[in-house]
Amino acid sequence: MNIKLLLTKIIKKTFIHASIPAVYKVNIQQSSKIEFGDYQINGIINIAKKLNICPKQLASKIINLVQINDISSKIEIVEPGFINIFLKSNWIAQQINQIYSKNKFGIPSVIPKTIIIDYSSPNMAKEMHIGHLRSTVIGDAMARTLSLLGHNVIRVNHIGDWGTQFGMLIAYMKQIKLNDQFYKKININKLEKYYRKAKKEYDQNPHFAKMAQEYVVKLQNGDDYSFKIWKKLIRATIKENQKIYERLNITLQENNIMGESMYRNMIPNMIKDLKNKKLAVISFGATVIYLDHVKNKQGKKMGVIIQKKDGSYLYTTTDIACIKYRSEILKADRIIYYTDYRQHQHLNQVWNIARKAGYINKYVSLEHHMFGMILDKKGRPFKTRSGNTVKLKKLLDEGLEKAYNFILSKNYNKNSVNIKRLAQIISIGAIKYADLSKNRATNYIFDWNKMLNFEGNTAPYILYAFTRANSILKNSKKEQEKLTKEIKLESQQEIQLALYLLRFEETITIVAKNGTPHVLCSYLYKIATLFSSFYEFCSILKTQNQITRHSRLKLLILTAKILKKGLNLLGIETTEQM
CATH class of the missing domain: 1.10.730.10 (Isoleucyl-tRNA Synthetase; Domain 1)
Structure with missing residues (x-):
């Protein structure tokens, strides 16, 4: 039972009978206080001003024409032109009886749409931390809600499993000569410790940084050694993350993981297609897409790099392939991203490129549901006493x-x-x-x-x-x-x-x-x-x-x-x- 929708339909007919132009929409809201009734018709004052008539006169006209006696015990005007609706208690009782005996409390199933919800997306080779909480719990609540309404919901845990961090880890593990026995006992704590050491080496040692970049390219080109280590690192992280999901009662499963690596075979042909469509060009050896709204401080166009001159791809490249896959293969009608506000510009660039390339159908709704930060009692980002992110x-x-x-x-x-x-x-x-x-x-x-x-x-x-x-x-x-x-x-x-x-x-x-x-x-x-x-x-x-x-x-x-x-x-x- 959607009372607001029912009243909207009734008042919409009344607007027509009152000769109110269709451009003016009906605005029904729940009343904030019991003395103002159960529902209110808002916006009458603004409509009256635009039609150059007295708000109370327009409100009176609506009340005289509305056919709502079987639902409402009283409908009143409050100066200067608010309309309050009081529902009959016996009508409320009848509706209660109806939803009492129906599945899903009488909520009708919608015309199902394929809705992709992109949420959680924890870092690989690291423990999940408090920064992943909001995306995970909000995204999961939305997946449950849209499923209840009858939509085909595709849960997606998009993980970054194909980038520089893995080049660093593989290079570091090669450098310290770990044996196969180590990989059998690897866990997330050891993995994160090695990641921190690899990152420090990457930042301080140019030779190591070059080797790490080479391993990124090797991995992305299907090198057997790199791929073997990569799979073990991913497996250890996913295993630990799944324990957290189970504790949090999150519906994400391993088969919902769609990492960057999933789209690796699409990327070469996609880049070729972007070049053929004159969207991507070569600039100083790199493959770049120039967008009108992306400019530097001097007001000149800035390029979005999708392939470095060493042949490696960036996460922008993967995200373009990802959205292409979701539209063309998964046939999405609506795609919702649950990430924090810092990803907004990046997502807009990806969407812009994908739309220009024709990878997304015009009717697909792309939505970035941003969220704020979790703070401590002093209003600062929530961290441990040592300043580290809370696991x-x-x-x-x-x-x-x-x-x-x-x-x-x-x-x-x-x-x-x-x-x-x-x-x-x-x-x-x-x-x-x-x-x-x-x-x-x-x-x-x-x-x-x-x-x-x-x-x-x-x-x-x-x-x-x-x-x-x-x-x-x-x-x-x-x-x-x-x-x-x-x-x-x-x-x-x-x-x-x-x-x-x-x-x-x-x-x-x-x-x-x-x-x-x-x-x-x-x-x-x-x-x-x-x-x-x-x-x-x-x-x-x-x-x-x-x-x-x-x-x-x-x-x-x-x-x-x-x-x-x-x-x-x-x-x-x-x-x-x-």
Whole structure:
């Protein structure tokens, strides 16, 4: 049930009958305060000004023509021209009954599109760190949400596995003469240690830097020795990353990895094609593409290099091939990238080149869903005391320990609950929710005390609301088997909770369109607070009137289901006991 969409269709017809030109769009919004009704028709004042008539006169005309009596109990004008719509409680009850008995809460399946979501993209030969958290959890929440709506979602973990860092590593390992026995025992910690040493050597030793570049070219040209070592390095990194994904309840699997190396066989023919189309030219031995909007400080055109004069490729080259593959082979309708703001210029250049080359169909939507940084309590980039980037494994371990100690402080009966499992759910949920509940475009401060709090807009608060609803349902299993079909909403607490339960589809639609999981978090928090009020003021199992008791049970069942589904879309597990 999408009430906003329903009202928009009704008011759109009213606009036509009121002779309002089609250029003026209907703007229906949820009311911010209960005294302003349930929904508002906004924009009437601006339309009236452009049509050179009085806003109140136009609003009156709309009210007189609108046919909404079966839905609305009242529709009113507020000076100078706002229109407030109050919904009928019995209509809300009817809609609750409908979504109660339907799959996916009555959310209709969309015309499926092929949507590629590019997210996480950890560095190879290094441990995942806190800088990968936002891309990973936001991208995964979007993949889950778009899948719920019925889209063909292709999850892509695009890793940089074909560049200079591997030339450095292969050269360094060749230099220190590691044997095959080492590669059998290699792990991410050893690998990162060798990477740091290789990077230092690369920066300080020109001879080593030249050798590393030569190994990049050898690797990209299929050299057997280089390829053999490269595969072992990649395997060790992927194995460790997958452990992090499993702990974070991320849906990415190994078969979602599409690294730069995947497109290596496409690149030679693609460069040849770009030259034939006069987009790429040779400049000082390198292959370059000049773009009108890419200029230096003197205002002259700057070239985007796609092949160095030594024959090696850059990550821009791979990204062009990547987007060509996604459009031509995967037949994408929409491609969403979850990377931070620093990648924006690069992506725009890649998209510009791909569009000019005809590698992307005109209808394909290309979207860069940027996100802000994670900061410490002093508003600085979140790092360890030594100034290093926080490793995700250490962050998750710390969260688990804090949640575990918190649970112990509450004197739980150890026999009635698996404390370690509960600590895992609470800690991971708290970390993910703290990130997802913030507008992705903004920075946010990482604060354990706030995210593990059982009060306010946090995962523990919403998880607790779910467990409280679930405990009542456990005691009413027999009653649930014979619920009456009729629903009656009497109190304001019931009506408001029911109305927000109906807004689940509206919420999901916004998230899917804009890539804004924080909207879903705000919705779940509102449901949890409304449920708390409903629980406090409305007796459920002890109510003598059967229709009232069964109506409230239905609201309770829907509340639990929507909280569980909403948290699932965020990648947060639920627990039956807290």
